[in-house]
Amino acid sequence: MTRMLYKILMLLMIAPSALAETSYQDFEMPPHDYFKRTPTDRFTQMKAALESGQLKLDLSGEKEFLASFLQAMDVPASSQMLVFSTTSLQLSLINPSNPRALYFSEDIYVGYIPGGRIEIVSLDPELGAIFYIFDIPQNREPVRVERSTRCMNCHAGEETGHVPGLVVKSVLPGLTGGSLVAYRINKSGHTIPLEERLGGWYVTGLDGVTNHWGNSLGQFNAGNLVKIRNNPGERFRFVRYLTSTSDILAHLIHEHQVGFVNRVIEATYRTRTVLQVNSAKLSAAQDQELNQQANEIVRYLLFVDESALPAGGIEGDPIFKREFQSNRRAVNGAALKDLELKTRLFKHRCSYMIYSTVFSGLPKVMKDRVYRKLGDALSVATEEAEYKFLGPEEKQLIREVLRGTLKDLPENW
Secondary structure (H helix, E strand, O other), X not given: OOHHHHHHHHHHHOOHXXXXXXXXXXXXXXXXXXXXXXXXXXXXXXXXXXXXXXOOOXXXXXXXXXXXXXXXXXXXXXXXXXXXXXXXXXXXXXXXXEOEEEEEOOOEEEEEOOOOOEEEEEEEOOOEEEEXXXXXXXXXXXXXOEEOOOOHHHHOOHHHOOOOOOOOOEEEEOOOOOEEEEEOOOOOOOOOOHHHOOOOEEOEOOOXXXXXXXXXXEEEEOOEEEEEXXXXXXXXXXXXXXXXXXXXXXXXXXXXXXXXXXXHHHHHHHHHHHHHHOOOOOOHHHHHHHHHHHHHHHHHHOOXXXXXXXOOOOOOOHHHHHHHHHHOOOEOOEOOOOEOOOOOOEOOOOOHHHHOHHHHOOOHHHHHHHHHHHHHHOOOOOOOHHHHHHOHHHHHHHHHHHHXXXXXXXXXX
């Protein structure tokens, strides 16, 4: 029996009341049809130009191709993060001496391993993460892009809420890169304490930040796990990569985005399922489910339970700062991308990811709930206890920025 036929038979056996709770996980089937629908994400839209050669890239070498490709995708090279744990389709190539580089913007994530293939995760507003992989062209041969299905083994499981999303691992690798211990399992986002993050990653710009798992290897000695220092640049040469950084700020921004993306994509799939089961009038249970999902998004947007930065804060690579803020949307000089970096990531605690592709793709019935709950949370008059930490001035400033930069806010919001 094929996997698809098995899924269909199982769905037919599920009662309608249970369907709303389970079928959003079956991303391959109606109403989601992940593999049948044509994605509209930004990379898919540029794929034909890349394969035809219309997109002019530097073919003189691996690094040169990567740099020109990132520029064409509007992904900053300064976002580079280096990971040496074997957590990728190309795990046979990854080790502490040949780390995998990751680069990201708000809707495209690019993986590169010296001697390996280019990996792409591009975010579709309705389908979530779309995965591609291709060889770096040799001898000016054309690029042939393959849509990867094997990525779904990890990128549509418990860690993403069973929908096509993003995964960040934190492990203590052995000397060859294989994982000995795993941390923050099935969790993502800015709520995770720093001491559970960064395992298996090279991290630069730490400057006194010590309570984390980055830059470390492990080895068992007489049954005891011993932690071994693994400084960036000692086992590999930075010259093989685009920059000499794997900056702590890039890691923190990336973690924030991953947590946001996974929560919003799950809400999109849940809402679509609920509307398929009962689009005329939602049951009390369905209404509660959507309200809970909207509340989770608002809590994340407003940085409720954000893990504090270490004492003294962080500095952040100045080039990454500048490129990250190059598209800041300001109202009276204030923007959601303004950084704080002493005790928390951002000065104004509402995520800039509210402008993102995945947020724009939220079904209207969900987005309306998010905007309503967001308006209540930012109300100075009602002062919901959960959001008092923001204070009236910060709430008012955030409201002004959102009113000035979002075009689909409800009237009188």
